Amino acid sequence: MNGSFTGSYSENFKVAVRVRPPVDREIDPDHGFFSVVRVQDSSSMTIIEYMGIADNDYERELSLRENPSLGNYHTFTFDNVYDQNSTQEEVYEYSGKPAVQSVLEGYNATLIAYGQTGTGKTYTMEGFKFDLTDPQRGMIPRAVEDIFNYIESSDSSDLKFMVRVSYVQIYNEIISDLLKIDRTSLQIREEKKRGVFVEGLSEWAVRGHNEIFALMDRGHTLRATASTKMNDLSSRSHAVFIVIVEQMNTTDEGNEIRVGKLNIVDLAGSERVRVTGATGKRLEESKKINQSLSALGNVIAALTDAKARTHIPYRDSKLTRLLEDSLGGNCKTTMLAMISPAFDAFSESLSTLKFANRAKNIKNVARINEDVDHKALLRKYEVELKHLRGILEGKVDFAPDMQRVYELEEERRKAEADKEAAIEALEMRSREYMSEKEEKRRLEERIRMMNSQMLVGGKKVEESPQFLIALEERQMALKQEYEIKLQELDRERQQIEDDKAQIDRYKQLLLRQRDIMIALTVRLNERDETILLLQDELESLDKLNKQSEEALKKQYLRNEQLEKLLQLSGITVPKKEQLMFS
């Protein structure tokens, strides 16, 4: 890889801290707010650890004023420290703009937002809406605006640009593409020329900020969809928005290509790691966030170890692997650590500051990525264009096929129209998303206002008429809900009883049938016995009959012998019939 080295090492890894203003829940309605953070100037700050016994912010403040030795004062210096009054514009100007400028010069640059949940990572990175007129817009809209302003202001026809974006998420150690729903379980690869990259991650060529905002909107929607399915996914995943700016400068010596890459990293809230009592899926999520953030801590510890360790454990998590170039590699990185100024968040804030303090010692070596890859898209397009021009010129010289030219022109117009329609649809979705976001913000604002009004009234919220009415309404609604539930239960009970009665009827029927069967069986047995008796009787009668016949036969033979004897003796024997009729 060609490229010139730039800046001192420390200039390539910057750490900034932003202290957000207190939010309503951190403000005492009677005494106001007392910050545990003192910002001395634009690069140093102190966080005060209270060692006394006072148990509320007001008394703590008084006792510290009376006896400052009750405080343990932790002082830090960073490249930039932003206090609660600093504006989005200031934060971008000092911590975002230099990264964008580096990208336009062909460097890799990364902005990492780190901190406890609710400390302002999203506010700093995105703001409320992607609107170029909103003063509260964050780093991303401002960076995108700057990139396209730069491109538009370059009036040299020798300079050509191509901007591509990707949006990737790491959730439970699984990498997925937020701009292509079907691309999940992606793998990280490393090539000598390209450095570390996600294989198969979609890249979208964009022509203006609206197209980028539409794509971000799309990524948000995908994250949100997953969030409903997978229970609060968005705040429990790390997300990286990637903007690649390729520029080709045509000079007499040939084409010079520079490829700058901007990674905007929104880490999962660091305090989530401590979720206790979580079970099942949430416990798994917490463990994975814990693992990846402690892997990040280990990489930073290894990179900043005075003994100059050679092994840096990038491969311990997907997050550190993905950020390998940004942490100790070829990149200009800025870590923005966010903290709350409230006493309640003291220990989280102190650990964030210690983490950021260690990160200050990371040394990156950044190079301009010149002609990083012969497959750089701009170069490819240029070669293709040259080839097509050659063909066209050849055709014009010989036989111009005007019909084909018209067809091609028509195709081009159609493709252009399709693209416009797609862009319009994306813009519309972006607007819808923004207005939803705005609506949500307005509602939150109203709730905040109502809460503060109720407190200003000097009454406890629980005693206010609005609260009592709302309570009564809620009770009524609950009562109705229970009544409906009771009716449903009653219906179910009735149904069960009906079913039971039906089963009883079947049971009776079966019992009756069983009795009939038994009676029939008894009768059949009796009949069988009668048949057997009759058979026995018949057999003995047959026997008797046979005996009689035998006796008769014998008698008959004796009679015949007697008759013969009588005849021989001359005695006439009357016939049987004669005897019978005489």
Ligand SMILES: Nc1ncnc2c1ncn2[C@@H]1O[C@H](COP(=O)(O)OP(=O)(O)OP(=O)(O)O)[C@@H](O)[C@H]1O
């Ligand atoms: N500098 C600031 N000025 C005004 N309001 C701020 C600032 N920073 C944060 N806030 C407000 O504090 C609240 C929490 O901020 P935000 O949602 O950006 O936190 P987060 O760190 O991204 O939280 P999470 O990790 O849950 O996404 C929001 O209402 C936001 O508007």
